[in-house]
Amino acid sequence: MRSSWQYSNIIQQLTTINPYKSHICCCLYRQKVEFNYSICAFLFCRNTTKIQPAGSQLARVLSILHFFNLIGSPKGPTQKMNLFQSITSALDNTLASDPTAVIFGEDVAFGGVFRCTVGLRDKYGKDRVFNTPLCEQGIVGFGIGVAVAGATAIAEIQFADYIFPAFDQIVNEAAKYRYRSGNLFDCGNLTIRAPWGCVGHGALYHSQSPEAFFAHCPGLKIVIPRGPIQAKGLLLSCIADKNPCIFFEPKILYRAAVEQVPEEPYTIPLSQAEILQEGSDVTLVSWGTQIHVLKEVASMAQEKLGVSCEVIDLQTILPWDIETVCKSVVKTGRLLISHEAPVTGGFAAEISSTVQEECFLNLEAPISRVCGYDTPFPHIFEPFYTPDKWKCFEAIKKMINY
Amino acid sequence: MKTMLAIISNALCRMTGRNAGARVVVSRSFADFTPQATFDIKKCDLHRLEEGPPVKAELTREQGLQYYRTMQTVRRMELKADQLYKQKIIRGFCHLYDGQEACAAGIEAAINPSDHLITAYRAHGYTYTRGVSVKEILAELTGRRGGVAKGKGGSMHMYAPHFYGGNGIVGAQVPLGAGIALACQYQGNNQVCVTLYGDGAANQGQLFESYNMAALWKLPCIFICENNKYGMGTSVERAAASTDYYKRGDFIPGLRVDGMDVLCVREATQFAADHCRAGKGPIIMELQTYRYHGHSMSDPGVSYRTREEIQEVRSKSDPISMLKERMLSHNMASVEEFKEIDIEIRKQVEEATQFATSDPEPPLEELCNHIFSKNPPLEVRGTSPWSKLKSVS
Ligand SMILES: Cc1ncc(C[n+]2csc(CCOP(=O)(O)OP(=O)(O)O)c2C)c(N)n1
Numbered sequence: 064m065r066s067s068w069q070y071s072n073i074i075q076q077l078t079t080i081n082p083y084k085s086h087i088c089c090c091l092y093r094q095k096v097e098f099n100y101s102i103c104a105f106l107f108c109r110n111t112t113k114i115q116p117a118g119s120q121l122a123r124v125l126s127i128l129h130f131f132n133l134i135g136s137p138k139g140p141t142q143k144m145n146l147f148q149s150i151t152s153a154l155d156n157t158l159a160s161d162p163t164a165v166i167f168g169e170d171v172a173f174g175g176v177f178r179c180t181v182g183l184r185d186k187y188g189k190d191r192v193f194n195t196p197l198c199e200q201g202i203v204g205f206g207i208g209v210a211v212a213g214a215t216a217i218a219e220i221q222f223a224d225y226i227f228p229a230f231d232q233i234v235n236e237a238a239k240y241r242y243r244s245g246n247l248f249d250c251g252n253l254t255i256r257a258p259w260g261c262v263g264h265g266a267l268y269h270s271q272s273p274e275a276f277f278a279h280c281p282g283l284k285i286v287i288p289r290g291p292i293q294a295k296g297l298l299l300s301c302i303a304d305k306n307p308c309i310f311f312e313p314k315i316l317y318r319a320a321v322e323q324v325p326e327e328p329y330t331i332p333l334s335q336a337e338i339l340q341e342g343s344d345v346t347l348v349s350w351g352t353q354i355h356v357l358k359e360v361a362s363m364a365q366e367k368l369g370v371s372c373e374v375i376d377l378q379t380i381l382p383w384d385i386e387t388v389c390k391s392v393v394k395t396g397r398l399l400i401s402h403e404a405p406v407t408g409g410f411a412a413e414i415s416s417t418v419q420e421e422c423f424l425n426l427e428a429p430i431s432r433v434c435g436y437d438t439p440f441p442h443i444f445e446p447f448y449t450p451d452k453w454k455c456f457e458a459i460k461k462m463i464n465y
Numbered sequence: 466m467k468t469m470l471a472i473i474s475n476a477l478c479r480m481t482g483r484n485a486g487a488r489v490v491v492s493r494s495f496a497d498f499t500p501q502a503t504f505d506i507k508k509c510d511l512h513r514l515e516e517g518p519p520v521k522a523e524l525t526r527e528q529g530l531q532y533y534r535t536m537q538t539v540r541r542m543e544l545k546a547d548q549l550y551k552q553k554i555i556r557g558f559c560h561l562y563d564g565q566e567a568c569a570a571g572i573e574a575a576i577n578p579s580d581h582l583i584t585a586y587r588a589h590g591y592t593y594t595r596g597v598s599v600k601e602i603l604a605e606l607t608g609r610r611g612g613v614a615k616g617k618g619g620s621m622h623m624y625a626p627h628f629y630g631g632n633g634i635v636g637a638q639v640p641l642g643a644g645i646a647l648a649c650q651y652q653g654n655n656q657v658c659v660t661l662y663g664d665g666a667a668n669q670g671q672l673f674e675s676y677n678m679a680a681l682w683k684l685p686c687i688f689i690c691e692n693n694k695y696g697m698g699t700s701v702e703r704a705a706a707s708t709d710y711y712k713r714g715d716f717i718p719g720l721r722v723d724g725m726d727v728l729c730v731r732e733a734t735q736f737a738a739d740h741c742r743a744g745k746g747p748i749i750m751e752l753q754t755y756r757y758h759g760h761s762m763s764d765p766g767v768s769y770r771t772r773e774e775i776q777e778v779r780s781k782s783d784p785i786s787m788l789k790e791r792m793l794s795h796n797m798a799s800v801e802e803f804k805e806i807d808i809e810i811r812k813q814v815e816e817a818t819q820f821a822t823s824d825p826e827p828p829l830e831e832l833c834n835h836i837f838s839k840n841p842p843l844e845v846r847g848t849s850p851w852s853k854l855k856s857v858s
């Protein structure tokens with residue numbers, strides 16, 4: 064185990080590289096140390112040897128650079144797209160550039176239930192974009208086979224709620240292939256897409272957020288975008304990534320979210336959270352749809368309570384960006400995590416536990432989880448069930464007054 | 466719990482054609498009508514069977530009127546649901562059954578209320594034939610307290626005694642059906658389980674696991690594939706290597722049945738039930754039928770099939786018109802009589818709608834009930850650490 068002086072040493076070495084100055088209070092290994100250091104606020108967590116740039120300014124600069132097409136992103140025109148169109152655009156780019164890529168799933172040749180694959184069959188042919196029968200276990204197992212043989216397999220499961228017949232194929236076959244074959248085989252070429260989350264009236268089987276089930280499974284990557292720009296970049300990263308990825312798409316945003324999305328392919332790194340708004344009092348963490356709720360909550364907290372919130376979009380659920388979250392909590396001393404899935408065993412529990420281990424002495428209040436009730440996803444009680452802004456706002460008040 | 470007796474007796478009426486509440490005003494006396502007639506029905510295609518169901522079916526006037534009433538009620542109820550959906554009174558997912566009425570009515574006419582039935586999410590018709598009132602079905606659709614699942618289920622989730630739903634995950638109900646049949650066999654009660662699924666569901670792996678178990682243990686299970694030609698937007702040819710659904714149990718005998726003719730369905734189901742009750746094990750029935758509406762309310766239903774196709778079925782093989790014409794041509798009932806029945810049904814559906822739109826929503830406590838069995842009462846964790854609710858039943 065490294066001692067704290069070792070950390071400060073490393074940080075000092077790193078700070079010399081950087082021209083930018085910022086002031087951050089950082090706790091490393093149970094000891095509060097103040098550092099004056101620079102933009103690439105590299106953070107080291109106790110059990111992590113990997114060094115990752117995760118500073119908030121860095122993230123912001125990165126996203127600005129992204130926006131101006133400076134890093135790993137395309138030069139060229141953007142187009143107004145909603146979330147489903149940005150997914151189509153990513154798939155279009157993939158089919159165009161990767162001759163081995165195939166897309167399959169229930170009704171995808173006609174564009175799919177949510178129109179994500181509209182036009183692709185006509186453009187690339189029916190042998191590359193095709194309908195499967197109604198058989199989720201088969202779809203995923205088939206996808207693993209396609210991927211292990213070297214092609215790029217993009218499978219659509221019509222709703223995340225219907226992924227469970229394929230649970231075995233995902234958890235036992237896809238996730239463990241590399242490990243159990245001693246790295247001889249893998250299905251890194253497999254990406255599974257599925258519409259995810261509540262829609263307002265989806266009831267029990269069209270609303271679930273099953274990410275936590277899969278987060279218990281080493282070998283998988285799980286990614287959830289919050290809007291069109293992220294959706295395209297993250298999906299392209301999943302497709303390129305050499306691990307089986309599950310890409311959950313917040314279906315309520317398919318049409319609701321519209322952004323200027325680059326037409327050319329670009330990627331957004333996996334396992335990197337994004338700080339959407341900096342703040343000093345409370346860290347708010349979520350992903351997908353709930354990020355938009357938290358952004359609103361952050362404004363409410365500022366306006367009504369004078370509380371400054373830092374909003375973090377986790378983006379990748381597994382493996383998740385511990386550094387960015389811990390670093391933020393070190394700064395704010397408070398953490399609220401929110402997701403639609405039921406609270407017990409939800410991914411918030413994992414985040415909470417990790418942060419507690421890493422940042423124990425920094426915490427000013429117990430970590431708050433504002434999540435779905437421990438009930439099946441209800442039909443008419445949905446507005447009551449979901450962790451809306453008022454519930455999150457209440458939680459912030461409690462944390463501040465703790 | 467609603468009175469189970471009422472539901473069972475409703476189902477009894479719907480099965481036997483004896484309707485206690487029939488108040489039919491007719492201009493002629495009953496004596497003028499033919500009390501009973503025999504009709505030629507389409508021969509079933511057979512798989513691994515020497516003999517099939519009869520090619521003639523007897524129909525009494527009473528039965529005919531009852532089947533008509535059942536099918537017409539389902540039709541009117543579905544059209545009302547369509548309307549309520551368009552008015553945004555019903556929300557969420559809603560799958561209508563119009564076009565397929567002969568299946569539900571014919572099956573129910575051939576089994577006993579004490580037999581068992583399980584289906585997928587296109588469940589409104591069966592919920593009705595299994596004895597639930599239109600009122601409770603519509604109130605479930607609108608998410609009200611008086612709904613058959615207390616307003617907690619919605620379109621896909623409706624249940625009644627001996628009717629196991631109402632299942633949202635395609636194909637998942639089929640192994641359950643085989644299990645119910647095992648229970649029947651074990652209890653030696655001579656009951657059968659009718660296990661329904663669609664042509665799309667027929668491609669799920671679970672079905673083949675169920676077929677095998679059912680055949681291995683000779684379970685009294687009637688597997689019924691309601692082949693309405695499409696699974697969502699996918700036509701059967703595009704989804705199935707063999708569209709002979711009645712043969713897909715391989716080692717299990719099968720029947721292909723005209724699912725638009727209530728008499729055909731009744732005779733075939735009777736045959737299948739006898740087969741099961743005789744201890745010969747499971748049997749598969751493919752009912753060739755058609756859904757008039759799109760898959761669900763968000764599907765206009767005309768992008769993957771033509772309007773002409775729908776029109777053709779409506780005009781040539783509508784199950785309700787077919788029965789009506791048969792009865793009229795044999796002087797088993799009069800046009801006025803059918804009109805009277807239609808008016809009566811319309812009224813009943815209107816009253817049910819009134820209830821379904823005025824009944825209150827279930828109280829919030831219901832959110833947390835029925836998660837676990839009620840002993841001991843449990844606290845349900847929710848949204849935030851301090852918001853706990855009690856689950857009391
Ligand atoms: C496991 C699963 N996969 C997908 C769905 C989405 N889905 C609902 S119904 C349906 C089509 C089923 O078609 P079919 O079995 O023919 O029944 P029909 O709708 O024609 O009555 C699909 C794909 C689902 N509910 N469950």
Ligand SMILES: [Mg+2]
Nearest residue numbers: 663664695696
């Ligand atoms: Mg079908």
